[in-house]
Amino acid sequence: MTNILNTYPRSNLTFSHGEGSYLIELNGDKYLDFGAGIAVNSLGYSHPILNNALTEQAKKLWHVSNVYNIPEQETLAKKLCELSFADFVFFCNSGTESIEAALKIARRYFYIIEESKTKNKIISFTGSFHGRTLGALAAGGPSKLEGFNSSIDGFVNLPFGDHDELEKAIDENVAAILIEPIQGEGGVSEVPTHCLESIRKICDEKNILLIFDEVQCGIGRSGKMFAHQWSKVVPDIMTIAKALGNGFPIGACLTTKRVGDTMGHGTHGSTFGGNPLACSVGCSVLDLMNNEFFSNLNKTSTFLIDELNKIINEFPEIISEVRGKGLMLGIKCEVENTKFVDEARKNKMLTIKASDNVVRLLPPLNISIKDCSTALSIIRKVCKNLS
Ligand SMILES: *Cc1c(COP(=O)(O)O)cnc(C)c1O
Secondary structure (H helix, E strand, O other): OOOOOOOOOOOOOOEEEEEEOEEEEOOOOEEEEOOHHHHOOOOOEOOHHHHHHHHHHHHHOOOOOOOOOOHHHHHHHHHHHHOOOOOEEEEEOOHHHHHHHHHHHHHHHHHHHOOOOOOOEEEEEOOOOOOOOHHHHHHOOHHHOHHHOOOOOOEEEEOOOOHHHHHHHOOOOEEEEEEOOEEOOOOOEEOOHHHHHHHHHHHHHHOOEEEEEOOOOOOOOOOOOOHHHHOOOOOOEEEEOHHHHOOOOOEEEEEOHHHHOOOOOOOOOOOOOOOHHHHHHHHHHHHHOOHHHHHHHHHHHHHHHHHHHHHHHHOOOOEEEEEEEOOEEEEEEOOOHHHHHHHHHHOOEEOEEEOOOEEEEOOOOOOOHHHHHHHHHHHHHHHHHHO
16 A cells, blocks of 8 residues: 555656666666656666755755845846746746646736737647646646546647648747647657748747747757757747756746746746756756757767667567667657567666657766667667567
8 A cells, every 4th residue: 555646657667876877776676767757767777967966056045935135046046037038037846837837827928918808819739748736737738637527728739740730720829839849748749940940930920929838858858958959940938848957857938038027926836946956957957958968969979870770670570769869868669669669678778658659868968978878778678579
């Protein structure tokens, strides 16, 4: 009997600690982690600089209310704005909260600027995942709300990749288009640059805000700081979370001055958001993601993709495609993806399933070529065992 609400199917693994790209079980068994807490532990486990950032701040101050100045929060916001299109940052504690902030900001903007009481529609796409709170669930598509006797108006879910349907859905009450530049849960599906460009064009022509959900693909995962930076398209609002604290809970919603100026005192808030502990860690995470880091990451990515394609050639009846960018990779399975994940786990490698029968490979972004080689030999063995 457990006292934990039964919302997760859990494997029987229990980890006591982590080192670099490995998680170590209570009995001492080491698992090569190609899940990284679902794109969270992007600098691996027990990183000395991050451990130091957390413990040094812990000795000084853990929490102070947002009614006071928080220098660590100021510094992290400044870094994020320097790295992106944004002028303002709102800090929260999770991905779903960053989405709620984005939804409120987008609707607030038209309420204030156009004094509109009806321009509230948020367009999102099939296969997307935006979180578990009610607004974020609504953005994830109507089926996600069904089991909770809820329907929330102002959301339109369209087929992913269907430009004509998007054109048809546009009317004067559309406030924002919300999209993940690379869908994570949906199966590592990348939105091509020309699609991002035409969505941006629609937004500009029809006075619609563009929201990028980079909760999973952001903070280095794609091989750039933000996945949309592979294109020249910029959003009006962006959500981030997962990797920003390398495991310390933090989320953020970024926006421009034009849009953010409509969020005055009392329009939004968070008790814990932007606390000194989370922000100190966040600053150190961003500092570690320098040019050399990205150059290594992209070399590792090329190596992994090339080697995975060799395995695909050897075992086309097991895996048939590698997708994604940077170290946000997905392998399309021809067997059930859960079988692949289970077999990899038996061989001491952790991976994560996604929709569309994909297995996600999300290793720490600073993983060594040696650890990648170990992973590749495990993947080869998994394919052999499933053949
Ligand atoms: C994980 C995720 C979320 C939700 O984040 P939580 O921290 O679990 O609330 C939102 N959007 C995307 C793209 C995600 O991958």
